[in-house]
Amino acid sequence: xxxxxxxxPARTFGADKPKTFRLPKVDADRLLPFVxxxxxxxxxxxxxxxxxxxDRIMPSPLAVLSAFWQExxxxxxxxxxLVSGARALAGLAVGGSIGFLLGIVNxxxxxxxxxxxxxxxxxxxxxxxxxxxxxILWFGIGEEAKLFLTxxxxxxxxxxxxxxGVRNVDRDLIEMGRIYGMGRWSLFRKVIFPGALPSIFVGxxxxxxxxxxxxxxxxxxxxxxxxxxxxxxxxxxxxxxxVVLALVIYALLGKLADVVARALERWALxxxxxxxx
Amino acid sequence: MTIAQVERDHRAxxxxxSETAPSVAPAGLRLRGVEKTFGKNRVLRGIDLFVPAGQFLxxxxxxxxxxxxxLRLLVxxxxxxxxxxxxxxxxxxxxxxxxxxxxxxxxxxxWFDVADNVGVGLGDGVARADARRRGEAALAEVQLSDKxxxxxxxxxxxxxxxxxxxxALVSRPGLLALDEPLGALDALTRISMQALLARVWQELGxxxxxxxxxVTEAVHLADRVIVLDxxxxxxxxxxxxxxxxxxxxxxxxxxxxxxxEAILGER
Ligand SMILES: Nc1ncnc2c1ncn2[C@@H]1O[C@H](COP(=O)(O)OP(=O)(O)O)[C@@H](O)[C@H]1O
Ligand SMILES: [Mg+2]
Numbered sequence: 001x002x003x004x005x006x007x008x009p010a011r012t013f014g015a016d017k018p019k020t021f022r023l024p025k026v027d028a029d030r031l032l033p034f035v036x037x038x039x040x041x042x043x044x045x046x047x048x049x050x051x052x053x054x055d056r057i058m059p060s061p062l063a064v065l066s067a068f069w070q071e072x073x074x075x076x077x078x079x080x081x082l083v084s085g086a087r088a089l090a091g092l093a094v095g096g097s098i099g100f101l102l103g104i105v106n107x108x109x110x111x112x113x114x115x116x117x118x119x120x121x122x123x124x125x126x127x128x129x130x131x132x133x134x135x136i137l138w139f140g141i142g143e144e145a146k147l148f149l150t151x152x153x154x155x156x157x158x159x160x161x162x163x164x165g166v167r168n169v170d171r172d173l174i175e176m177g178r179i180y181g182m183g184r185w186s187l188f189r190k191v192i193f194p195g196a197l198p199s200i201f202v203g204x205x206x207x208x209x210x211x212x213x214x215x216x217x218x219x220x221x222x223x224x225x226x227x228x229x230x231x232x233x234x235x236x237x238x239x240x241x242x243v244v245l246a247l248v249i250y251a252l253l254g255k256l257a258d259v260v261a262r263a264l265e266r267w268a269l270x271x272x273x274x275x276x277x
Numbered sequence: 278m279t280i281a282q283v284e285r286d287h288r289a290x291x292x293x294x295s296e297t298a299p300s301v302a303p304a305g306l307r308l309r310g311v312e313k314t315f316g317k318n319r320v321l322r323g324i325d326l327f328v329p330a331g332q333f334l335x336x337x338x339x340x341x342x343x344x345x346x347x348l349r350l351l352v353x354x355x356x357x358x359x360x361x362x363x364x365x366x367x368x369x370x371x372x373x374x375x376x377x378x379x380x381x382x383x384x385x386x387x388w389f390d391v392a393d394n395v396g397v398g399l400g401d402g403v404a405r406a407d408a409r410r411r412g413e414a415a416l417a418e419v420q421l422s423d424k425x426x427x428x429x430x431x432x433x434x435x436x437x438x439x440x441x442x443x444x445a446l447v448s449r450p451g452l453l454a455l456d457e458p459l460g461a462l463d464a465l466t467r468i469s470m471q472a473l474l475a476r477v478w479q480e481l482g483x484x485x486x487x488x489x490x491x492v493t494e495a496v497h498l499a500d501r502v503i504v505l506d507x508x509x510x511x512x513x514x515x516x517x518x519x520x521x522x523x524x525x526x527x528x529x530x531x532x533x534x535x536x537x538e539a540i541l542g543e544r
Contacts, residue, residue, distance in 0.1 A: 176384040194388040
């Protein structure tokens with residue numbers, strides 16, 4: 001039902017009567033989350049237009065939009081987005097794979113868990129961004145530095161959640177697999193991995209947040225391309241519109257990553273009543 | 278529990294029989310002086326028992342008397358600390374163990390649909406399409422054909438337990454062990470599940486060992502009921518009445534009385 005209907009339902013009128021005017025049917029419930037952001041942008045634009053907000057401090061939304069057109073037309077924006085996106089994915093792939101494998105192995109093997117878990121927990125307590133000075137000394141400001149930091153950042157949430165997922169698989173189900181003669185691989189594929197998957201997805205979504213955060217910081221500090229570089233470079237020329245544009249792009253990329261992860265999750269966990277509609 | 282542990286432990290043998298086989302070669306069971314102790318706790322204290330191939334045996338007794346422990350030994354989920362357990366065919370020749378067990382909880386894989394869950398009962402060696410086809414045939418036996426593509430979470434408790442039964446039976450085991458399989462179901466579902474169990478047992482002819490706390494259920498389904506008390510068999514009563522049996526049958530009620538007396542009285 002839509003609260004935007006101007007008149008009641010059309011069928012209450014006779015068939016021969018002219019059609020009543022209606023707004024296109026929109027699901028008001030879906031629009032609701034956008035009301036506040038749209039209103040804020042409107043206020044912001046009004047504030048800028050009427051001179052309450054200085055351009056030095058905050059460019060108007062229209063200025064950001066025009067910066068977007070300029071940057072997009074020159075091809076710089078597309079290039080920088082691709083560079084940042086590739087860095088993010090590479091870091092996720094490397095750190096995520098290591099975290100995933102460690103989580104699986106430590107979840108399954110008591111020996112490996114005894115051997116490595118304490119060390120991992122200790123390293124985890126160091127904020128990975130604190131390593132930036134050291135990383136720059138090691139790798140300079142090349143790609144390795146950013147890859148290392150991003151991979152390190154995503155490793156731990158993926159590791160922890162994979163490990164807990166594997167550990168918390170229903171023991172009755174494992175015993176069932178054993179009763180029905182499942183071999184090692186079969187038990188992993190049919191029981192342990194799917195049982196751990198909801199937890200693995202929690203780790204993945206958490207890792208995505210850390211991935212962007214790490215990338216933003218390391219691109220701002222040490223890079224010669226990418227969105228973070230674009231923002232930092234613009235700062236030197238006091239181009240606030242481009243700085244804000246970079247923030248908007250980061251927000252959109254972050255949202256995109258989350259949407260993709262959620263869709264993947266809904267598809268992979270369609271058996272779970274929590275994901276059934 | 279680690280995979281390595283799982284590997285080391287007993288793996289039930291998988292019997293591959295044709296899906297068209299209408300009946301099973303039932304397995305007889307011979308237990309001699311079976312003991313099981315956990316630390317200092319002597320749970321089973323010398324069980325001697327012969328179960329002829331094809332019999333429906335029920336085991337009743339107070340909670341904690343060792344019923345589940347005995348059942349787990351029968352299907353090889355645990356090792357006895359003394360005595361022997363042997364499987365034999367109808368002619369008394371020793372055969373390889375081939376048994377299945379159904380628990381109170383259905384233990385279905387929530388991420389597999391119903392047909393794939395039943396297919397698990399065939400073991401690793403069977404291709405998925407083949408397993409599904411045979412799974413669907415087994416589902417028909419428990420009157421659940423229309424749920425083949427459903428997620429387990431969408432089924433009622435009774436339906437889930439029927440899927441677990443189909444999974445246990447799809448490989449045509451010679452012995453089916455049931456550990457309070459209907460214990461979690463409501464009274465009406467329980468009665469219809471009892472009828473289903475009786476029918477499947479008659480059609481397929483396997484040996485059945487049912488643990489239950491419900492004496493009425495035991496008498497209604499079994500050919501023979503044994504009473505376990507502190508790890509010993511204290512009563513062994515035949516139930517000769519022919520199937521199908523009716524609830525409220527006076528001769529069954531009399532046996533029920535004897536059993537209750539044995540369970541509650543002797544101390
Ligand atoms: N894995 C185990 N470790 C230690 N004690 C056990 C174990 N399994 C069962 N027991 C003990 O064995 C006794 C009988 O248990 P069980 O066979 O489950 O009884 P029930 O007749 O109720 O099924 C209980 O005292 C229980 O504590
Ligand atoms: Mg029990």
